[in-house]
Amino acid sequence: MAYLIFSLSLLLIYLGLALALHIQFGLLGVANFGVVGFWGVGMYAMGVFQVQLDLSFVDAFVIVAVLSAAVSWLMGWLVLRLDPQATLCATIAFAAIVALLIVTEKWMTMGVVGLGTIRYPIRIGDGTEYLYFAFLLALVVGMQVLVLRLHKSPTGRLLQAIRDNEELCASLGKDTFRIKMFWFVAASVAMCLLGALSAPLNQFLTPNMIVPSVTFAVWIALVLGGKEHSLGAMVGVFVTFGIFDILIETYAPVSPEFAVVVPNLKLFLYGLLLMAVLVFRPTGFLAPTTPPEQVWDSLRTTMKTGSGTALTIAQKGIKALDGAVNPKSPISKKDASNPAADKADKDGGAAS
Amino acid sequence: MSFIIDAVFIGVLQASPLILAAMGFTLIYYLNGFINFGYGEGITYGAYFASLLNVSLGLSFYISIIPAAIMTGAVSVLTYLYVFRPAIQRGVKPSELIILSVGLSFVLRYGLILMVGAENVFLDEPPIAFFTFAGTGATSLQFIALILVFTFAFNLYWLIYKTGFGEKVRGLADNPELAQVSGIDPHRISIYVWFIAGCAAGLAGIFQGVFALVNPLMGWNLILITVMVSIIGGVGSVRGALIAAIVAGILTSAITLITKPLYAEVALLMAFILILWQRGPRVA
Numbered sequence: 001m002a003y004l005i006f007s008l009s010l011l012l013i014y015l016g017l018a019l020a021l022h023i024q025f026g027l028l029g030v031a032n033f034g035v036v037g038f039w040g041v042g043m044y045a046m047g048v049f050q051v052q053l054d055l056s057f058v059d060a061f062v063i064v065a066v067l068s069a070a071v072s073w074l075m076g077w078l079v080l081r082l083d084p085q086a087t088l089c090a091t092i093a094f095a096a097i098v099a100l101l102i103v104t105e106k107w108m109t110m111g112v113v114g115l116g117t118i119r120y121p122i123r124i125g126d127g128t129e130y131l132y133f134a135f136l137l138a139l140v141v142g143m144q145v146l147v148l149r150l151h152k153s154p155t156g157r158l159l160q161a162i163r164d165n166e167e168l169c170a171s172l173g174k175d176t177f178r179i180k181m182f183w184f185v186a187a188s189v190a191m192c193l194l195g196a197l198s199a200p201l202n203q204f205l206t207p208n209m210i211v212p213s214v215t216f217a218v219w220i221a222l223v224l225g226g227k228e229h230s231l232g233a234m235v236g237v238f239v240t241f242g243i244f245d246i247l248i249e250t251y252a253p254v255s256p257e258f259a260v261v262v263p264n265l266k267l268f269l270y271g272l273l274l275m276a277v278l279v280f281r282p283t284g285f286l287a288p289t290t291p292p293e294q295v296w297d298s299l300r301t302t303m304k305t306g307s308g309t310a311l312t313i314a315q316k317g318i319k320a321l322d323g324a325v326n327p328k329s330p331i332s333k334k335d336a337s338n339p340a341a342d343k344a345d346k347d348g349g350a351a352s
Numbered sequence: 353m354s355f356i357i358d359a360v361f362i363g364v365l366q367a368s369p370l371i372l373a374a375m376g377f378t379l380i381y382y383l384n385g386f387i388n389f390g391y392g393e394g395i396t397y398g399a400y401f402a403s404l405l406n407v408s409l410g411l412s413f414y415i416s417i418i419p420a421a422i423m424t425g426a427v428s429v430l431t432y433l434y435v436f437r438p439a440i441q442r443g444v445k446p447s448e449l450i451i452l453s454v455g456l457s458f459v460l461r462y463g464l465i466l467m468v469g470a471e472n473v474f475l476d477e478p479p480i481a482f483f484t485f486a487g488t489g490a491t492s493l494q495f496i497a498l499i500l501v502f503t504f505a506f507n508l509y510w511l512i513y514k515t516g517f518g519e520k521v522r523g524l525a526d527n528p529e530l531a532q533v534s535g536i537d538p539h540r541i542s543i544y545v546w547f548i549a550g551c552a553a554g555l556a557g558i559f560q561g562v563f564a565l566v567n568p569l570m571g572w573n574l575i576l577i578t579v580m581v582s583i584i585g586g587v588g589s590v591r592g593a594l595i596a597a598i599v600a601g602i603l604t605s606a607i608t609l610i611t612k613p614l615y616a617e618v619a620l621l622m623a624f625i626l627i628l629w630q631r632g633p634r635v636a
Contacts, residue, residue, distance in 0.1 A: 031447060078629045084447045085387055086628045089579055093621040096576055100621075104614045212572075216454060223451055264465045271458025278452045279439050 005129045007246045009201050012136040014241050016194045017218045018225075018233035019143045020187040026227040027156060028183055029163030030080065031088040035218050037095030038188050040102065040210035042068055042195025047115040047205045048108055057121035061196055068192030072185040080180050092212075099210045109207075116204035136197065143190070144234060151230040159183060160228075213267065217241070220274045226286030235285055240270060359606035365494050367601025368501040369395075369560040370581060373574060374593040375508055376552025378582040382525045382589075383545050384440070386449040390431060391553055392575030393460035396568055398424040398554025399561035400464065403473045413478045413562065417500075421554040428550020429543055431456060437542070457572070465568045473566040475558075497559045504555060505594055508548070512590050521545060577617075580624045 017035055024030045045067055049060035075094055079087045102109045109115055120128050150156040162169045162176050170176045199205060217240065225236025244266045248254075254262060277284060377391050401423045405416035435456055439449060480491045512518040520541050523531040532538060553571075560570060581600050585592030600620060607616035 031450075078625055081632055082628055085450070086583070086631075088447075088450060089387070089583060090625045090628050092576060093580070093624050097618050097621045100614050100618050104612060104618070216458065219451065219454070261466065264462045264470070267458055268462035268466060271455045271462065274455030275435065275452055275459065278444060278448055278455065279435075279442060282444055282448055 002129065004246070004250055005133055006201060007250060009129070009133050009136055010198070011237060011241050011246065012133070012140045013194050013198045013201070014218060014221065015234060015237045016136075016140045016143055017191055018222045018237050019140070019147055020190040020194070021218055021222050022147060022227065022230075022233045023150070023159075023183055023187040025222065026229075026232065027150070027159040027163065028180055029084070030180070030184055031084050032091045032184075032188070033088045033215055033219070034075070034091030034093075034095035034098075035191060036210055036212060036214040037091070037098040038068070038072065038191035039195035039198075039214060040095070040098045041071055042192030042197075043199045043202075043209070044102055044109055044115070044195075044205060045192075046196035046199040047118050050118050050199075051115055052108065057119060057200075061121075061193075064196045065189065065193060068189050068196075069185065072188035072192065073181075075188065076181045076184045080177065080184060092215075095210075095212065095215060099207065102207045102210055109205075112207055114204055114206040118199045118203055118205070120200045132200065139197075144231075147233075148230050217270070220270050222284075223274060224277050224284055226284030226288070228283065228288035229286035232284055232286045239285075240273075244269070355606075355609065359609055360602050362609075363602030363605035364598060365498060366563075366605060367597050368497050369556040369563075369574070370577065370601060371501055371505055371594055371597040372552045372559070373556035373578040374581040374585065374597045375505060375590050376549035376556070377578050378585065378587070378590060378593040379512075379521075379545050379549045379552075381582060381587055383521060383542060384436065384449075385525075386446040386453070387579055388436075388453045389450065389575060389579075390435075390453040390456040390460060391428075391549070392571035392578070393457050393464075394424050394428055394550050394553030394571065395557035395560065395574055396461065396464065396566075396571035397427055398557030399475075399566040399570060400468065400473070400557075401554065402558045402561060403475055403566050406475050407473065413476060414496075417555070417558055420558055421551045424554025424557070425547040425550035428546045428553065431460075432542060432546040437539075457575075461568055461572065468568075470568055473561075475562045475566060477562060493562065497562075500555070501559070504552065508552070509590055509594070511548075517541075517544070577620065580620070584624065584627055 017039065021032060021035060024032045042064055045064045046060055049055045049063055050057065053060075055063070075091070079090045082090060103111055105111075106113075120132055122128070122131065124131060150159075158169070158174065158179065162174070162180060166176050202209065221236035221240045222233050223236070224239055225234065226232030229235075248266075249262065373391075373395060376394075377388070380388050380391065398420055401420035402413075402416050405411045405420055406413050409416075435452070436449065439452055444452065477493060480493050512521060520531070520536045523534070524536055524538055524541055528538060556574070557566075557571065560574065564570075577600065581596045582593050585594070585596035604613075604616045604620060607619055
């Protein structure tokens with residue numbers, strides 16, 4: 001039972017990571033392949049502050065939050081202007097740097113010896129693990145609700161619009177870099193903090209926890225479930241982690257000699273499943289929540305009603321000029337009855 | 353001065369697997385336009401094919417090099433024919449092809465572990481002699497590896513830049529439609545390119561394996577630096593990959609001579625991120 005609650009807590013951590021990655025990749029289109037880097041920074045920072053500096057959980061958590069915001073901002077500044085393939089390589093390199101530094105900086109992380117013990121925030125005897133599980137559950141449910149609300153909000157549509165065509169959004173007067181930066185940093189900090197929260201679960205930290213398999217497990221879950229659907233992360237994590245790590249490893253009656261093979265078999269099947277999904281159903285099990293056309297429709301509405309966007313200003317300017325030179329111009333005449341504006345908007349949208 | 357000689361000498365010797373891997377990797381990247389993480393498994397498979405011939409069948413190391421490289425090339429062609437080509441034809445985008453290649457890399461790596469286990473394997477080295485050159489020593493094996501690597505590298509260079517085949521490859525990569533209209537068969541050229549790239553990966557794995565040891569994660573450990581070197585060398589530039597791999601090797605050995613080897617890796621990775629950042633939104 002104690003093992004089951006540990007597995008379930010870990011499942012929640014993975015679900016949180018997948019949700020954060022959904023914001024970064026599904027909504028923003030930033031291919032962050034350094035999930036384990038952010039997670040590891042949070043986890044080890046928590047360990048170092050608690051064990052080496054003997055801070056309390058809450059104090060350490062606050063410092064980790066500040067530190068991870070700085071790291072995430074730096075990474076955002078370095079990778080957000082790059083094209084997707086370069087972003088992917090830079091973030092993978094970041095994760096590798098974190099893993100290497102954890103091994104080399106022995107004075108801080110104890111290197112391969114390992115760092116422990118990390119305490120839970122509250123100890124209430126046997127119920128500690130259950131209480132912590134409930135806390136994680138509340139947190140991850142909160143994240144899922146946030147993602148669901150984000151999908152329904154104008155911000156969510158704006159993020160998807162930036163993903164699909166950043167130049168056009170910038171031309172509509174949106175500060176795309178700042179918006180991307182904000183949500184990238186928010187999601188990365190969430191990953192770091194999930195790492196900090198998983199430190200007490202593991203109790204003892206070793207460098208072999210900071211392996212690329214963590215990143216890929218999260219990616220596989222998200223892509224399987226549906227990277228652009230608000231519930232895709234959840235479905236994906238339940239299918240991968242839920243079935244393989246919890247159902248099979250905890251309940252399946254496997255003989256001891258076969259049990260050694262199970263983790264390798266699991267990663268083999270993850271890979272196979274991922275390939276099958278990408279070839280036969282690239283959107284994942286769940287199709288995107290908001291189809292691309294709808295994203296642009298909503299943006300066009302903003303364009304018509306909103307003031308200050310570049311295109312509206314340009315259109316108004318042309319109409320004003322035309323009206324001044326030739327009061328009977330077809331443009332300014334149609335403008336009075338307004339269908340022309342609608343048509344111009346639609347044409348503009350289609351052309352883009 | 354002796355420090356510089358040491359760094360260059362050790363760097364070039366150690367860079368030989370990387371030179372091969374980067375040149376092959378960059379060809380696929382150039383032709384198909386996506387980062388193929390499955391390429392790393394070519395390195396692993398090359399080493400395991402060599403160990404199959406060398407350790408299990410008892411052939412001499414030198415005799416097992418060529419068949420092992422050809423077998424790896426065949427595996428590479430199979431992955432193209434049965435995984436990447438169908439995916440490209442179904443309209444899977446380049447960013448999704450990368451994830452697909454990660455999936456393939458998992459299947460190949462853990463499939464291998466399921467078949468042969470995760471233990472380290474050692475290749476039977478041929479009897480080696482020790483040479484001294486300008487104050488630094490190297491084994492005959494390292495010299496032979498170096499000669500083979502440079503022979504392969506210059507042949508590949510000649511193939512891509514000086515022959516009709518190379519012209520077809522470059523044409524296909526730059527403008528696939530125009531190349532097809534001009535009568536170039538994209539399918540056949542792709543098979544050749546994936547075969548050559550696979551052979552290069554296999555050779556890289558064999559030399560990496562004989563200098564150190566063979567295990568299922570060796571390809572994965574080498575793929576990141578391979579991708580780095582290819583991107584810094586310039587996409588599709590076999591020449592650039594060659595130069596960047598040698599520079600990376602010399603830098604690594606120079607930093608290793610001063611401090612710990614792991615710091616060399618950290619420094620290289622940081623330099624890589626900064627170079628990407630400095631290039632900005634230009635395609636990698």
